[in-house]
Amino acid sequence: MAAPIDLHEVMEREREERFRTRWRVKACSSTACLSAGAGATIKAVEDLVEREDMALEVQVIPTGCMGLCSAGPLVRMMRRGGDESDYQKVTPEAAIEIVRSHVLDEQPVPEYELDVTMPFFTSQERVVLANGGVINPDRIESYVAHGGYQALEKALTTMKPKQVIEQIRLSRIRGRGGAGYPVASKWGLLASAPGKTKYVVANGDEGDPGAYMDRTIMEDDPHRVIEGIAIAAYATGASEAYIYVRAEYPRAIERLDRAIRVARRNRLLGRKILDTNFNLSVEVRIGAGAFVCGEETALLASIEGLRGTPRLRPPYPTEKGLWGAPTMINNVETLANIAPIIDRGGEWFASLGTEKSTGTKVFALAGDITNTGLIEVPMGTSLREIVADIGGGVPNGKEFKAAQTGGPSGGCIPAKFLDTSVDYDSLRELGSIMGSGGLIVMDEDVKMPDVAKYFMEFSMDESCGKCTPCRAGTVQMHSLLQRLTEGNGSKQDLRDLEHLCSVVRDTSLCGLGQAAPNPVISTLQYFRSEYEALIHEEEVVHA
Amino acid sequence: MRERQPAVNVSFDGVEYEGLLGESVLECARRNGVAIPSLCFLEGLTVWGGCRICVVEVAEGHRLRPACATQVAADMEIKIETPRLRAYRKSVLELLFAEGNHVCAVCVSNGNCELQDMAVHCGMDHVRYDYQSPAREVDASHPKYVFDPNRCILCTRCVRVCDEIEGAHVWDIRHRGQQAELITEMNKPWGESLSCTWCGKCVAVCPTGSLAYQGSAIGEMEHDPVMIKRLAVARNRGEWLDPKGVS
Structure with missing residues (x-):
């Protein structure tokens, strides 16, 4: 058996x-920047370094997401012991110009310069995304150099499993997958569950439209997810773990697979981890393209190779999960928070955010907003700060109308609640949910019944078909919304729609069905007049 | 004989009954002669919990629970006939009638149909929602039986009985949402199935006219779902129930 990695060395x-070099060129190689052409940009810089023999002067480091996806490809020039300059929309030609100008003339290139003093950068608090734009996701050394696996070493060598859970309890972190269940309670349940075989599962089946927090974490910091899983497994007595990733995330799958192999080779996974008696095997499981597999019981069925349909709870997975053994499912973002909590202590984490929603939350800003991209803010930040300051407001001089959170299970928050603190409980009070962190901004031109119809179509397509209200109810709600938005609806249709909202919400089997009417319910609550304006004809009395 | 489970007090719509720890709310109600409408549940098969007809209110908390999958607890106050639950059951039934092609007048099970009975029981006299009128092909390739997916409500009794009692697992579901449908083997015609043992248990348990004997005319098809309870009891407890004594 090879010796384990020496983290300090x-x-x-x-x-x-x-x-080693005077210059480091960090280029964002996250999915958004790659689709904006970052691949060609990185290649151009590498070619330039080779062609002009700059290898002793310049090293090129592909990194994870820097955040401002709408300005990609992003490049950062870093001088040894000195200044940094950030650049946006860097084409291959621009990259060559920028690198040359810095290396040869010590001059920045103002034309492409990105203002990092704007609130988008200064108002964020990056814990989960701390390594974004900093480390090379493909190199474990890069992760270790920025404090990686220190928390695992600390937990394994200086803490008992109970002490690890105690820190999680002190942090008061709640699950980042949407429901906000206290993480320490879940860990405690698994730790106290009887049996030798226990499983930890990382839920990376992110499926809300417009949301890509988990994808970014898995792609850009795969080792952080693995470290979180290892700490969770140590604390709860699990010896096997799965990372369930949706098939639409090939880069995340590839990077996680590689990270697992490398971690095993370095004795950070496998048998006798870091020369302790702790063993853990981790495997990636690829989803098969169903939104419902993000629901924990459906996810477990899918890992077992069965149809991805939810089953009745209780028994909860912590009693009877994978192959009947106690199993704990945590969201990827939750697990990415674990290493910092162990590193810096639960109390530090609890000092971030609000009393009941501690820590930070990653959001994917999308829709009618100037700065689209990935942001991380302390819980309790006001919606106004996120939209107006960090997001740069609604473009083209339009008015903000609503923000949609929580995807197809969430709701729309109208302008009058812009000062709401974004945390689990405040959002729930407004009829929306935190969800996994999708945040879609809508301007004055957006018609809310159309929004509701869009999400209903999504839920209809993604219903697994097991229970009647979700399978058939979403179809009927969609067809009522279709009729209403086409201007052919009646008052009776609106009444039927509202009744179906209650039926589907109250009688569906799993969380997806129960939450499917939320977009309709919340838009009816705040924008009822828009629905009523769609009804032109006299009331039709159904026989 | 089974050991006697500890007894607790439960109430259905305000009337007290004796519940046994370990049994479900639905079992408890049936044992005490209290009616809770249900469709996908069948004694002797695993609980599916998909039809959502049997949802009841359990006093603590407002979330509705499926009676078939909720365990009895001490001093449980269960509500069955509230205006809300009546309205919900009706709606769920209407959704079932709207999604398939349920035309009683031409159905082999007319008069012997659990879906029809349920509609009568729940007072469902019309369907508010758009009929989906899906195009579904009848599979009459089996020499003994016919499968008419137009009348299927996806209760999965056939899937479960074939897998759990007969051990053949001929039936399963493919696709999802409104496309979900029953298939035999890997979506081969039933008549070409090599795993089907021709036992007829699926036909016996079908709550509608979806599975029937070849040659049945309108109203002629009578199912025998109680047979499964007898088989399950025989297997699990080693005793034969008197066919007449089984309710």
Whole structure:
């Protein structure tokens, strides 16, 4: 058996490597920047370095997401022991110009410069995304150099499993998948569950339209997810773990697979981890394209190779999960928070955010907003700050109308609640949910019944078909919304729609069905007049 | 004989009954002669909990629970006939009638149909929602039986009985949402199925006219779902129930 990785030695080595060249070019190689052409940009810089023999002067480091996806490809020039300059919309030609100008003339290129003093950057608090734009996701050394696996080492060598759970309890972190269940309670349930075989499952089946927090975490910081899983498994007595990733995330799957292999080779996974008696095997499981597999019981069925349909709870997975053994499912973002909590202590984490929603939350800003991209803010930040300051407001001089959170299970928050604190409980009070972190901004031109119809179509398509209200109810709600938005609806249709909302919400089997009417319910609550305006004809009395 | 489970007090719509720990709310109601409408549940098969007809109100908390999958607890106050639950059951039934092609007048099970009975029981006299009128092909390739998916309500009794009692697992579901449908083997015609043992248990348990004997005319098809309870009891407890004594 090879010796385990020496974290401190790797850190030293990386520090030397970091200062080997005068210049480091960090180029965002996250999915959004890659689709904006970052691949060609990175290649252009690498070619330039080779062609002009700059290898001793310049090293090129592909990194994870820097956040401002709408301005990609993003490039950062870093001078040894000195300044940094950030650039936006960097084409291959621009990249060559920028690198040359810095390296040869010590001059920045104002034309492409990105203002990092704007609120988008200064108002964020990056815990989960701390390594975005910093480390090279494909190199474990890069993760270790920025404090990676320190928390695992600390937990394994200086803490008992109970002490680990105690720190999680002190942090008061709640699940980031949507429902906001206290993480420490779940860990405690698994730890106290009887039996030798226990499983930890990371839920990376992110499926809300417009949301890509988990994808970014898995792609850009795969080792952080693995470290979180390892700490969770140590604390709860699990010896096997799965990361369930949707098939639409091939880069996340590839990077996680590689990270697992490398971690095993370095004795951070596998048998006798870091020379302790802790064993853990981690495997990636690929989803088969169903939204419902994000529901925990459906996810477990899918891992077992069965149809991805939810089953009745209780028994909860912590009693009877994978192959009948106690199993705990945590969201990827939740697990990405674990290493910092162990590193810096639960009390530090609890000092971020609000009393009942601690820590930070990653949001994917999308829709009618100037700065689309990935942001991380302390819980309790007002919606206004997120939209107006960080997001840069609604473009083209239009008025903000509503923000949609929680995807197809969430609701729309109208302008009058812009000062709401964004945390689990406040959003729930407004009829929406935190969800996994999708945040879609809508301007004055958006018609709310259309929004409701869009999400209903999504829920209809993604219903697994097991229970009647979700399978057939979403179809009927969609057809009522269709009729209403086409201007052919009646008052009776609106009444039927409202009644179906209650039926589907109250009688569906799983959370997806129960939450499917939420977009309709919340738009009816705040924008009822828009629905009523769609009804032109006299009331039709159905026989 | 089974050991006697500890007894607790429960109430259905305000009337007290004796409940046994370990049994479901639905079992408890049936044992005490209290009617809770249900469709996908069948004694002797695993609980599915998909039809949502049997949802009841359990006093603590407002969330509705399926009676078939909720365990009895001490001092449970269960509500069955509230205006809200009546309205919901009716709606769920209407959704079932709207999604398939349920035309009693031409159905082999007319008069012997659990879906029809349920509609009568729940006072469902019309369907408010749009009929989906899906195009579904009848599979009459089996020499003994016919499968008419137009009348299927996806209760999965056939899937469960074939897998759990007969051990053949001929039936399963493919696709999802409104496209979900029953298939035999890997979506081969039933008549070409090599795993089907021709036992007829699926036909016996079908609550509608979806599975029937070849040659049945309108109203002629009578199912025998109680047979499964007898088989399950015989297997689990090693005793034969008197066919007449089984309710």
